[in-house]
Amino acid sequence: MTEVRVLTPTGMLGAGFPPETVTRGLELGADVIAVDGGSTDSGPYYLGSGTAKTAAGAVAQDLLLLLRAAATAGIPLIIGSCGTSGTDSGVDWVAGLVRGILAEEGLDLRVATIYSEQRAADLPLDRIQPLAPASELDAATLHSCTHIVGMMGHEPIVAALEAGADVVLAGRATDTAVAAAFPLMKRLPAGPVWHAAKIVECGGQCTTNPRAGGVLATIDTDGFTIEPLDPDNSCTPVSVAAHMLYETVNPFSMREPAGTIVVSEATYEALDERRVRVEGSRFEPAAQHTIKLEGARISGYETMSFTAIRDPHILGQIDTWAALLRKMIGEWVARTLGLGDGDYEIDLRLYGYDAVLDGIEPDRRPPKEVGAMLLVRAADQPTATAVAKVANPLMLHLPTPDMNYLPSLAFATSPAETERGPAYEFVLNHAVDVDSPTALFRIHLPEATDA
Template sequence: MSKSELKILCPNGHLGFAPSKEGSFALGKEQHPDYYCCDSGSDDIGPVPLGEDACASPYAWQVHDLEMMLLAAREQNAPMIIGSAGDTGSNSRVDMYVDIIKNLAQKHNLKPFKLAYFYSELPQAALEAKMDAGVEIKGLDNRPALTKEELDATSRIVAVAGVHPFIEALKQGADVIIGGRCSDCAVFAAPAIFEGFPPDLSYYLGKVLECASFCAEPYGAKESVLGAITQEDVKVTAMHPDQRCSIASVAGHAMYERSNPYYEYVAGGLLDMTNCSYEQFDEKTCRITGPVFKPREDPYLVKLEGSGKVGEMRVGIAGVRDPYSIKNIDKVLAWAREQVAEQMKGVDYELHFIVYGKNGVMGDMEPQKEITSHELCVVIKGVAPTAEQAELVATMGTRGIFYARLPEVKGTAGTAAYTVDEVLTARAAHRWTMNHVVPVKDPMELFELHFDQAGK
């Protein structure tokens, strides 16, 4: 270990999901961080992008963030690390990011640098072979173990890497690393562990940096934060002039999203934050001590994410302003369901109504005693094997709201319910088929590491 302190700048909690703010990034660059790191993926976006092997974020926004980071990193000769490329970390998204980096290097006449990248996509045959050999692929979050039927229903699978591919790339002198699907915190923990800092603090550093300015207050997304690690502590500082990393904002971020707020499962083990201590180091900086990383004993488990296509989807939108229809919206939707069922006999379809505005909040078809909103917006989703069938489901579901027959109504009540007269094309519907873990003998077993050169 040569450094007593390591500084990492993170500009965005999800690279490209919305453009990173250049002002706070420039302030972070002035701190001369040792690494520029950012996570670019999430399963929060749902199973569709993975199933369709597509991005959830606009290409131009991803190029913007990569360009901003690459130019700063190469100017200061600091490594740059990206994880879960292109929202999903599939092989094609990794290739896309590698091409972007190469093109940017040419565009800006950058000196040659070593580019590393790894793949996370997993063929079905690899899991089938493990299952045939008697390996149980256990489900997470109360899912049953993986079956051949669910495997067959899966369109695409990615394995979630830990710190190991990043550390191996750094060992081999990589200047820029583009990662496939990986644990969010691994992007930041890996360089800290590689540089000789304790895993306990390194994984916490990853946890606090992974969402960038979400750990700061007041709320402001897509702003840069600077994390610093020593042998004794982690410090995190907000770069935006009007934000600060307070005890409340940092501790709150560390404990969100989990039934047990003191534990975070990360690739390779468990981050125990029970005994974390938070103190206000200065006006904009919070200091953290006390996290404990508990590595998992053999076997090493790798998380798997799989997506499978359900069917084609079309979407309708209906606005309801008639007070009586609003009061009886559950009956209106039930009538619309009956009309779709009558028209779609023998077809394996799905019809979903999402109601916005039930007393100011989003609701579903759960009955409410009284609805006081003056207007409802109903989003209708029709899913079926073919596009034509999905359009029929969505169209009938939408117009069924307009033509609903309420037994107490005499005359035309529907004239007060306004609807669009055509449905909208949407991406195909997918579902998560796989949220499982597979045992491996080597943490690198499922991840292919490659090297290339970029620049002139």
């Protein structure tokens, strides 16, 4: 093929998109539908727990439209990082939704699944290097992870497509690999392919109205052209070029498992009011193929309490009140529970004052109201909750040192303490050297929908 049209309907499966934009993409001759199904943006919980961020109903709604489109046009549908974090359970979850829809709709599409979860015992420590700012990896950290995934490039997806898959459901994958796989399989140049894949990864994010739906990238031997799927939306040279700033360390280059996208000499030209032409991108193959590893582990158990403050006297010296609250929680917990600082942690966030910027908040004027959120973390849930309960009277009635009465603050919920369960932290930001791009991934080749 001398050109491939990649339809990306949305930045993440389950986020929704106008159905008519996908119809428009098919009318424009889309050759493949590619959509990302996950992210680490929402923190380590989803990887650590192996659960999805998105609602099953929202994912199913998107899948229904995309499976119908793929079947109508006779083109592949590729979904990466299934179930938010790309764990095996995430792939199985999306696969179950897909198979249910295929059966209900009577669609005859062959589904391949690719699993990216890793066993700590199978990973060679001597071939794993840290990615900044991570430190060297030790066996204890590796084995402490509840889930580990390897971030695949395009190669496992291509293997599934070449085996006859109509639908590819991949575990953790680079956002770009999902869109790059089909055009690379069709032997288009890697430079334009990878750059186009980076630009379309978030759907309409590279347009002037990201809420209007996704985009279509037409990739050829010299470059690519990108246009919105909504006729009233636009791409501009600035909106397209700016997406290289998104989630990258360097806006002119980005590492993939197989090499590096380089766009320092790329040009962006407006073909008209809606479309942008990009040329001059290149891809530099790496001497060593690497797979990024992501892992999360339980860091403790959390209990949350939230109270609201409207008393102007307290708000006039909110820093003093917060410092006193922290001090008295420590004293009361030591006296009543016999716990020291090393037995638990508290995090007090003053929403409406400095909860977002904390110490670098430039505006220190007294706020009109504050929501004080107390997060307690301990090695077990009962301890975290016990600390939060000890703090309860303080969060309800604590005065400032110069007040001669007890104020009444407002808890947001009853009971005031909400047990959040296990809290997780990312502990793997490393890359492992591999001899084969597909070695770490288990590819389950297509099965007919009537099997």
